[in-house]
Amino acid sequence: MMIDHPLLGLRDAQEFTYLGDASLIDRPDWQAEDAQETFHDYLYLRENPAGEHRELWFHETGDRSWLVVTRNTLTHEITKVELARDVARARGRSK
Amino acid sequence: MAYSGLRIIKEALSGHKGWKPAWRDPEPKGQYDIVIVGGGGHGLATAYYLASRYQTAKVAVLEKGWIGGGNVGRNTTIVRSNYLLDGNQSFYNLSLRMWEDLEQDLNYNAMVSQRGILNLVHTDAQRDAARRRGNAMLLAGDDAELLDTEGVRALYPFLNFENARFPIKGGLLHRRGGTVRHDAVAWGYARGADRRGVDIIQNCEVTGFRIESGRCLGVQTTRGFIGAGKVGVAVAGSSSRVMEKAGLRLPLESHVLQAFVSEGLKPVIPGVITYGAGHFYCSQSDKGGLVFGGDIDMYNTYAQRGNLPVVEDVLESGISLIPALGRVRLLRSWGGIMDMSMDGSPFIDRTPIDGLYFNGGWCYGGFKATPASGLCFAHLMATDTPHEVARAYRLDRFRTGHMIDEKGQGAQPNLH
Ligand SMILES: Cc1cc2nc3c(=O)[nH]c(=O)nc-3n(C[C@H](O)[C@H](O)[C@H](O)COP(=O)(O)OP(=O)(O)OC[C@H]3O[C@@H](n4cnc5c(N)ncnc54)[C@H](O)[C@@H]3O)c2cc1C
DSSP: OEEEETTTEEEEGGGOEEEEEGGGGSOOOTTSTTHHHHHHHHHHOBOOOSSEEEEEEEOTTTTOOEEEEEEETTTOOEEEEEEHHHHHHHTTOOO | OOOOHHHHHHHHHTTTOOOOOSSOOOOOOSEEEEEEEOOSHHHHHHHHHHHHTSOOSSEEEEOSSOTTOSGGGTSOOEEOOOOOSHHHHHHHHHHHHHHHHHHHHHTSOOOOBOOOEEEEEOSHHHHHHHHHHHHHHHHTTOOOEEEEHHHHHHHOTTSOTTOSSSOOOEEEEETTOEEOOHHHHHHHHHHHHHHTTOEEEOSOOEEEEEEETTEEEEEEETTEEEEEEEEEEOOGGGHHHHHGGGTOOBSEEEEEEEEEEEEEOSSOOOSEEEOSSSSOEEEEOTTSEEEEEEEEEEEEOOSSOOOHHHHHHHHHHHHHHOGGGGGSOEEEEEEEEEEEESSSOOEEEEOSSBTEEEEEOOGGGOSTTHHHHHHHHHHHHHHSSOOGGGTTOOTTHHHHTOOOOTTOOOSOGGGO
């Protein structure tokens, strides 16, 4: 697989480390009433879809940026690559 | 028709005209007592034990493709009982004991071969860990023997003992571990179940569940609705896809594991060897091919094929352990989709929906679990209480803090 890095262009997936579902960006509020329940779901439950999947990849042997890659889990086709920083900020995170 | 040596001689003399199909190809009935979804090793074994040990009358196994086409026919066939943690030990201990009598029980040659598994160690710390694991295995009633370098050399003189970075310092030998002919396991259980009246229905994909007032009443399939008193799902890599249709999210990710087989060679590797410095394990099939594998591909996938970096990595590890492999040609490679759980351990449990049961999360080690998994899932469905060796395999264990994390990796499925 080749990942089209937004800053560096096409890079071999071998340069990256895979973390998992991009929903990991949405860390729940630890002070909320139902924090115990939401953290359980956040940490342990996964959609695990067959088809389009947004996921976190770390450019470990490259520029060490985190990316959100949209990839089809049935075909391995990659349709979108964003900097995780941009995705997180667009969702209201400070960094 | 019982199989025996005498029978083979008789058939040989009469032109092999008397063999019958090993199982029927029945039309689905409208209603069963228990429907099992998934005709892999675990689904077929569950049906077999339901019929043979729990006298359940009307059982069907629904398989979307053909039986044995999933992971049960794709794995590297290693069976062992070398676990460290409480929740796992008695389960795998039972499973290995069941493999030992399986062929008599099924009247089927599954080529169970207790040829011994050797886990190599390359550092002092690894030797300490192997000693600890070996002691835990002995305490659990399994067998283990710690070998020094010379002990390993006596078994496998051709390994790369002098590797500058990862010299072989010894190994943990589990003599009762070994290999079993994987698709014979699927066929043996299918035949055994069929002979006890189980309907094995192939080309029948489950596309949904009929759930009313919190109770599962049956399944929608590509061959129409099939009613059931109870439904058990054992679909391995497809677990999230199938259970999603009942509205459940699972603590699972689906990942691909690749496996490889070389051209046929004369007998060179009598047992199973695992490398301690890279991820590589190897045995030799009775046809002579070296069967080996390594790491999973690491990313979520449902494609039953992997990518080249892992192929390269597995072959590099293999050649650094067995330099002679460099002269061997690779014949085939393939992939299978596995249900990787959040702590690397499986589930055999009820679900929040009455009458719906789940068996999954077997990661890349569920083949060896097949007999005990089938027995425990049958026990759970027949009696509505967990089997005593499978009590820890609960779906809610992350909520209550009772994970069974053999590797101590945390909630990161691709690291287990
Ligand atoms: C390459 C590889 C090597 C492995 N090596 C080992 C090893 O050496 N030792 C070991 O212990 N384990 C090993 N494993 C793991 C082991 O193979 C699995 O954990 C185990 O086979 C899973 O259980 P199963 O046999 O029931 O799965 P499967 O055979 O995959 O059965 C699941 C079945 O469900 C069916 N299904 C899916 N969706 C539906 C639906 N909607 N309706 C109806 N049917 C459906 C599928 O078609 C499939 O036949 C390996 C796995 C792989 C991929």
